[in-house]
Amino acid sequence: MTYSTKQLADLAGVTPRTLRYYDKIGLLKAQRNPDNQYRVYTQTEVDRLQTIRFLQLFEMPLAQVKVLLDGPAENLTVALKQQRKRITAKRDQLSLLLTTLDQTLEKGVDTMTDDEKFAAFKDQSIKANEQQYGEEIRQQYGDDIVEASNKKFRDMSQAQVAQLTALQQEILDALKPLVGTTDFNTPEAKRVFKLHKQFLQMTWPSEQYSQKAHRGLAAMYVSDPTF
Template sequence: MVYSITALAKLAGISTRTLRFYDKKGLLKARRYPKNNYRYYDEIEIDRLQKIMFLRLFELPLDQIRKVLDSSENVQYQALSNQRQNIIAERDRLSRLLVNLDLTLATMKGASKMNDAEKFAAFKAKAIDDNEIQYGKEVRRKYGNMVVDNSNQKFNSLSEDEMTHLQDLTKQILSMLKTFVGIHDLDQPAAKHLFELHKEFLCITWPRGQYSSEAHKGLAAMYASDPRFIKYYEEGTGKKGAAKALRAIIDNYA
């Protein structure tokens, strides 16, 4: 079946603007009627759009999606299989949150009281799952499965006070980092304090004995080169170059 751009947008639940954007990016090329040059899409483009939408579920970069779809069927199959695993992980994560919320609602209605560990277990699990989906493959390749598993186990065992402290550290790091974007003179107390805050964050979340200057610098290098970390620090500070600035500080003091 053949669809106009408006009909396909309605069918897929997206905007015609998105379809035009995909066309511009070379992701989904519309065909054209010779007489009026109107866009239309047939079965090949419809199948490709479905794959694009699956691959976009967890913010896979558009350039990477285009490379996948322009590759062999085996490459496409593997990429979609990976997304399937991500969807399963997301489903399980939401299920844990739902169970936790149901227990909270039951407690409010007079059922047995939840202990403190139960109250926050689902949120810790969600944070671990988020990190696995976003960065797990790269971090496991760099540090090994045992280190990552031990780190996840330690994070899952953190107390409520420790979790609150981590949140405070994150806010302080992002707030202080704003002032060092574009600054080259890092030999000042505030820069060293920012480094110490980041080191403290790692020592809380990493397994005992895992911290080293080399590991800290290696993580900083990943911050400055991985688009996902770059986006995190730019959004957290509101400034471009934030991840690069943090790396410079860590390299200076680690």
């Protein structure tokens, strides 16, 4: 079976313009009808488009998608398995939010404790962090420390969560003027260090923080592009 550009666009939930662009950049090359030179898509292109759609679910750049599709099959398999993990984590996050919403509808906001109201949002933050950095931080610090840190976050009051969120933003704002600098002895750089130390002390298990551990985390930031 073959599809016209519009038929495949409707089937895949994309626009005809998107398919024409994919053809132009060599990501999804259409066949040509010999009678009129219109684009047509065979089962091979349909299967390739399905894979493209899976890889794009979390905004993977098209250039990277093309490299995976045109490269060794084992690399594509690894990438699809990673996407499956991300989809599963996202499903779990939404399930947590739905559970909390159902509790709100059943109990009413006034009868829920503050912890019940925000537990799902905390778990969502933890799962998002695990999804993005879990493998690296567990290799670096071990499962016990990561789980203890997650528990510490779950046990925070809403005031503490608000304080932590404000501290994160303060760190980001303070870092912006320092991008590209190599002088770390300025008052501004020292302030960022102190803010980051405060952040780690709030989120790490109480016995975990040390200057050595802080330096190790900084080295990970520099060496691992994930961070």
